[in-house]
Amino acid sequence: MSQRIAIIGAGASGVISSRGTCSFSPTLYDAKSDGAAPFEDHRAVLRLRDPKTAILLGCDVESVVVDKAVYCDGRLHTKTDLRMNNLYSLKTTGELGRKSISELGKCQRYIMTGPPPQPTGTVHWNQRLKLVRSSGVYRQLIFESGCQAEYDAAISTIPLPALAGACGISVAPGLFKTNPIYVTTLEVCNPSSVHQTIYFPERRFWVYRATLQNRTLIIESTADIEENEREEVINAFGLGCCRIKQLSTHTQKNGKMVSVSEDLRRQLIWEITDKFNIFSFGRFGVWKPLRMDQLPEDLDKIKRMISSKQKQYQIQKERAT
Numbered sequence: 001m002s003q004r005i006a007i008i009g010a011g012a013s014g015v016i017s018s019r020g021t022c023s024f025s026p027t028l029y030d031a032k033s034d035g036a037a038p039f040e041d042h043r044a045v046l047r048l049r050d051p052k053t054a055i056l057l058g059c060d061v062e063s064v065v066v067d068k069a070v071y072c073d074g075r076l077h078t079k080t081d082l083r084m085n086n087l088y089s090l091k092t093t094g095e096l097g098r099k100s101i102s103e104l105g106k107c108q109r110y111i112m113t114g115p116p117p118q119p120t121g122t123v124h125w126n127q128r129l130k131l132v133r134s135s136g137v138y139r140q141l142i143f144e145s146g147c148q149a150e151y152d153a154a155i156s157t158i159p160l161p162a163l164a165g166a167c168g169i170s171v172a173p174g175l176f177k178t179n180p181i182y183v184t185t186l187e188v189c190n191p192s193s194v195h196q197t198i199y200f201p202e203r204r205f206w207v208y209r210a211t212l213q214n215r216t217l218i219i220e221s222t223a224d225i226e227e228n229e230r231e232e233v234i235n236a237f238g239l240g241c242c243r244i245k246q247l248s249t250h251t252q253k254n255g256k257m258v259s260v261s262e263d264l265r266r267q268l269i270w271e272i273t274d275k276f277n278i279f280s281f282g283r284f285g286v287w288k289p290l291r292m293d294q295l296p297e298d299l300d301k302i303k304r305m306i307s308s309k310q311k312q313y314q315i316q317k318e319r320a321t
Ligand SMILES: Cc1cc2nc3c(=O)[nH]c(=O)nc-3n(C[C@H](O)[C@H](O)[C@H](O)COP(=O)(O)OP(=O)(O)OC[C@H]3O[C@@H](n4cnc5c(N)ncnc54)[C@H](O)[C@@H]3O)c2cc1C
Pocket: 008, 009, 010, 011, 012, 013, 014, 029, 030, 031, 032, 038, 039, 042, 044, 045, 046, 047, 048, 049, 127, 128, 129, 130, 157, 158, 159, 162, 181, 252, 254, 255, 256, 281, 282, 283, 284, 285, 290, 291, 292, 293
């Protein structure tokens, strides 16, 4: 008998884990209402570096060459210096680290096209995880709806503090925080086939990144922007003479996660796996700003751990019954 695999959370990471573990016929649970697609709330730029990720997501991609530059001290730069990197890093994360602003010039990326990715296997929507119980080989997920599901191993993509709470592990209130980002989407009325990104490291701008994707100009900022800032971004692209329509403004609630101590993060993930046989996966699941391209490698490790437990599981189960 093979293990019963539950996947908690059917966003992008849930889709990737369901497709990557399809040989286990996993069952998915998500708090969202019926069939809401991953990325439904995502208006920021979304690009993949590795087309293999798109295969795991089960979606089509278009390969594009993106030109990147920095706008600083009133002009465009095609080379970043340390000051720009540090300004950008502090502005977007409050920490110092090497950011994508350091890699300017041309780069190849993949943009998802076609219908949004969908999980494989059975999905139970409207199921918000409330409690996890584990005793010997008996493990159970209990949802706010009152539904209960037994599992042998689980992959959780829901935010780590929510999973910890359901497992009865307390974390200091307010420790795991996310900050919103604001996305302004405009349309350039001229025909366009370019993919260009400009970074804005200076603190005088709320905008930190703007991307021209064919005719769509996507402006990402840490606060709502005013007309004058929007104009400066448009001029940085040299589009001051174009007719430009505003399409939407959107607040993306979980735009940037505030990092927590590495020891605490690892300790929580380990404790949950050890006690409940639940593997945390994905950006919010492990509370680390991962790109989707980093997920296939993590999933391979989880699959190896689940498979290696299969034999041990069979022996334990035979003993228990
Ligand atoms: C601004 C921004 C830009 C990004 N740009 C890129 C990029 O260019 N390239 C790239 O590769 N990646 C990018 N990413 C990362 C990528 O978007 C994320 O990794 C991905 O969307 C996260 O998906 P997820 O499934 O891990 O989380 P989510 O999409 O949050 O999915 C979690 C799911 O869990 C469910 N859930 C939550 N709590 C519960 C509960 N208690 N019980 C049951 N279900 C629950 C939710 O309903 C949700 O469906 C970006 C992210 C952001 C925020």
